[in-house]
Amino acid sequence: MYPVSLDVNGKTVSAEVDARTSLLDLLRETLGMPGSKKGCDHGQCGACTVIVNGVRINSCLSLAVSHDGDAVTTVEGLADGESLSPLQKAFVSHDAFQCGYCTPGQLCSATALLDEIKRGEPSVVTDGKVTLNEEEIRERMSGNLCRCGAYNNIVDAILSVAGEPA
Amino acid sequence: MKPFDYVRAGSAQEAVRAGAEGRFLGGGTNLVDLMKLEIERPDKLVDVSRLATEEIEDGDDGLLVGAGVSNSALAGHPLVRERYPLLSTALLSGATQQLRNKATVGGNFLQRTRCQYFYDVFRACNKREPGSGCDALDGINRFHAILGASEHCIAVHPSDMAVAMAALDATVETLKPDGSTRSIPARSLHRLPGDTPHIDHVLEAGELITHVVLPASPPKRQLYRKVRDRSSYAFAVVSIALALDLQDGRLANVSIALGGVAHKPWRAERAEGILEDSRPDAELFANAADAELAHAVGHGHNDFKIDLSRRLIVAALRDLSESKREIAA
Numbered sequence: 001m002y003p004v005s006l007d008v009n010g011k012t013v014s015a016e017v018d019a020r021t022s023l024l025d026l027l028r029e030t031l032g033m034p035g036s037k038k039g040c041d042h043g044q045c046g047a048c049t050v051i052v053n054g055v056r057i058n059s060c061l062s063l064a065v066s067h068d069g070d071a072v073t074t075v076e077g078l079a080d081g082e083s084l085s086p087l088q089k090a091f092v093s094h095d096a097f098q099c100g101y102c103t104p105g106q107l108c109s110a111t112a113l114l115d116e117i118k119r120g121e122p123s124v125v126t127d128g129k130v131t132l133n134e135e136e137i138r139e140r141m142s143g144n145l146c147r148c149g150a151y152n153n154i155v156d157a158i159l160s161v162a163g164e165p166a
Numbered sequence: 167m168k169p170f171d172y173v174r175a176g177s178a179q180e181a182v183r184a185g186a187e188g189r190f191l192g193g194g195t196n197l198v199d200l201m202k203l204e205i206e207r208p209d210k211l212v213d214v215s216r217l218a219t220e221e222i223e224d225g226d227d228g229l230l231v232g233a234g235v236s237n238s239a240l241a242g243h244p245l246v247r248e249r250y251p252l253l254s255t256a257l258l259s260g261a262t263q264q265l266r267n268k269a270t271v272g273g274n275f276l277q278r279t280r281c282q283y284f285y286d287v288f289r290a291c292n293k294r295e296p297g298s299g300c301d302a303l304d305g306i307n308r309f310h311a312i313l314g315a316s317e318h319c320i321a322v323h324p325s326d327m328a329v330a331m332a333a334l335d336a337t338v339e340t341l342k343p344d345g346s347t348r349s350i351p352a353r354s355l356h357r358l359p360g361d362t363p364h365i366d367h368v369l370e371a372g373e374l375i376t377h378v379v380l381p382a383s384p385p386k387r388q389l390y391r392k393v394r395d396r397s398s399y400a401f402a403v404v405s406i407a408l409a410l411d412l413q414d415g416r417l418a419n420v421s422i423a424l425g426g427v428a429h430k431p432w433r434a435e436r437a438e439g440i441l442e443d444s445r446p447d448a449e450l451f452a453n454a455a456d457a458e459l460a461h462a463v464g465h466g467h468n469d470f471k472i473d474l475s476r477r478l479i480v481a482a483l484r485d486l487s488e489s490k491r492e493i494a495a
Binding site: 002018019020022041042043046049055056057058061062063065066068109111112120121122123124130138139140142143 | 167169171194195198211213215236241242254258262264267268317397399450486
């Protein structure tokens with residue numbers, strides 16, 4: 001077993017983990033935070049997306065032991081108490097989900113996406129200056145599948161908060 | 167997943183000393199996935215993701231890129247976007263933002279094939295289980311190799327980045343367990359399958375990629391184009407990295423690498439030889455593409471790739487020689 005200590009949604013947590021434990025399983029099984037979802041467990045669906053040290057990653061493909069000292073934000077950390085983030089509110093008001101299973105990953109991914117746009121990070125469809133539009137959102141969200149097919153409303157929800165603090 | 171020991175290396179020297187009996191862990195996006203499937207079964211993981219190899223430094227010899235730089239950081243770096251746009255495009259054409267944030271430069275080079283028979287442990291695969299055979303030969307081989315394959319393996323290397331690195335004549339810098347270093351041209355890092363397809367590249371046991379060096383003055387016209395089944399998050403059916411200069415109306419410094427067609431990024435040397443110092447025109451482009459693909463072999467489902475590659479080479483040459491866009495000197 002290996003000791004790990006990390007910051008999860010602003011709180012320092014410590015645990016002993018088997019080297020094989022994924023960051024996703026640490027969050028869900030050991031730390032009792034089931035918000036991040038296990039969809040494919042192979043980095044293909046994005047349901048497990050969390051934000052580590054400011055960037056979004058697939059927590060299913062990441063070993064917990066390798067995250068000692070990191071700062072992790074999960075879907076549980078997006079709201080301020082009972083007050084939802086602008087993006088969470090937009091997902092509600094735009095019907096950006098049906099079954100909801102992919103939603104935590106979609107929210108973490110979109111939250112990080114808005115920061116990437118602010119930092120001016122390009123995507124493959126960027127031509128010159130980085131701006132947020134539907135084409136950019138569809139490209140940048142391609143790592144988050146939604147089998148209910150709520151994509152149109154997800155794009156609308158993200159577009160609606162563009163320019164606002166996420 | 168099989169149990170394994172984990173160590174976090176404090177330095178590259180420490181990593182190579184520990185690495186000879188294990189595997190290096192960079193971003194882990196491919197290795198951890200393969201370990202879950204028990205296709206990779208290392209006894210020890212040496213975590214090199216925290217080494218001081220995350221810098222990108224500009225110097226007289228070119229751009230020095232640490233092996234631990236993430237794919238997204240490299241793609242978004244101002245100097246890469248300005249001077250090596252084909253590399254930026256190639257990186258951003260691969261995977262998803264989540265994977266690019268985690269995946270490293272060193273790890274991208276060393277990712278394994280996505281051949282479905284390699285992944286399916288119930289099927290024969292000489293790359294996974296040497297001597298077991300190759301079910302891709304007579305199987306669903308739409309994504310497989312048309313150049314440089316053997317009767318033992320028709321898998322392709324899946325990287326976009328490595329294709330760009332091959333076209334840009336990047337150099338891979340390594341450190342060996344005995345402390346010595348070497349420089350390997352990116353185009354020579356990977357090997358053809360022959361009768362040992364389980365060996366993907368020329369690195370020795372415990373040899374660690376520490377840096378990649380991009381030449382200071384790459385060709386001014388650059389293009390990366392990827393043909394794939396979906397417009398995002400899909401491996402290449404065929405891709406091309408193309409770099410060239412136009413000097414007095416003639417093609418110069420022509421460099422072509424193809425992805426999705428071989429066990430390694432495929433430098434199209436025959437085509438380059440025909441194009442160099444010639445005046446660009448449609449007939450020349452067709453001749454160059456034909457010469458390169460003269461020895462291409464399809465395996466049924468992937469026969470279309472030969473024609474597709476020919477058209478992609480011709481279209482890329484046409485578009486880039488007619489383009490008004492050149493990188494700043």
